[in-house]
Amino acid sequence: MRQLFVIVILLVTGSLQAWSQDHYDAKKALSSEELFLKQGNTSRIIATPGQKYLVLDASPMIGGFHRYRFFPGDNIKFRMHNETIRFNETIASVSDSSFSIAIINxxxxxxxxxxxxxKDIRLMKVSRRIPFISQLAPLLPLAGLIYVGADFFNKGVDDKRFTTDASSLVVGGAFIAAGFVCYKLTFSSLKINSRNKLKVLETY
Structure with a gap:
């Protein structure tokens, strides 16, 4: 059982290392300003000082404070009060107390x-890439299923196949639960209230 646990851990860490090696190129390293500009959609409009953009200052129950920025050209996902529609649109422009979205008629x-x-926005769906945490979100549940599945299909201490024990379910469940936490840290649905404030700022 311990060997199986070690194998699962090696699979997860190996995947993370491979991801890091595949995605890092010292020659293509970006400056902090370039990284900021690449956070959003490639159609983001960065104009002269004085351009208005949306800011969501979020303090969720899981994770610390984070500021999300939405410029014209960025994609935005939200829901409105007294509406059942889930908006997933591109910001066309931003004013002092509102923003406009483009809709094809x-x-x-x-x-x-x-x-x-x-003031009509009720909820916003946001995401952020957290090193290792975001990559672990899909890997940990998969590792949990592999762990339980391997224990189920291989012979255990009772020398029988197609059986498992409580300890395997606990370990597999812990992997899945940890993956769920990583997912919630990466993808959030935030209600606009005193903890999560939506406002307009200007570049300078």
Whole structure:
């Protein structure tokens, strides 16, 4: 059983190391400013000083404070009060108390713009890449299933196949639970309230 546990750990850490090696190139290392600009959509519009953009200052129950920035051209996911629609649109422009999204009107074959007031936003879906944590989100549940599956299909201390014990289920469940926590740290649905404030700032 201990050997099986070690194998699963090696698989997870090996995947993380391979991911890091495949994605890092010293010659292509970006400056802090370039990294900031690459966080969003490639269609992000970075203009002259004085451009307005959305800011979500979030203090969720899991994880610490984080500031999310949304510029014109970025994708934004949100829900509004008294609405069942899940918006997943591109920001067209930002004003002092609202922002506009572009909607294709297929009936007349043109692009329409809908203004969204900040006070009407009820919930926002956001994500952020946390080193190792974001990569572990899908790997840990998979490792848990592999661990339980390997114990189930291989002979155990009772010299029988297709059986498992409580300790294997506990270890596998712990992997899956840890993966769920990593997922919640990476992807969040934040209600706009006193803890999670949506506002408009300007570049300078």
């Amino acid at each position: 297929e009936a007349v074959g043109r692009m329409d713009y809908q203004e969204i007031l900040l």
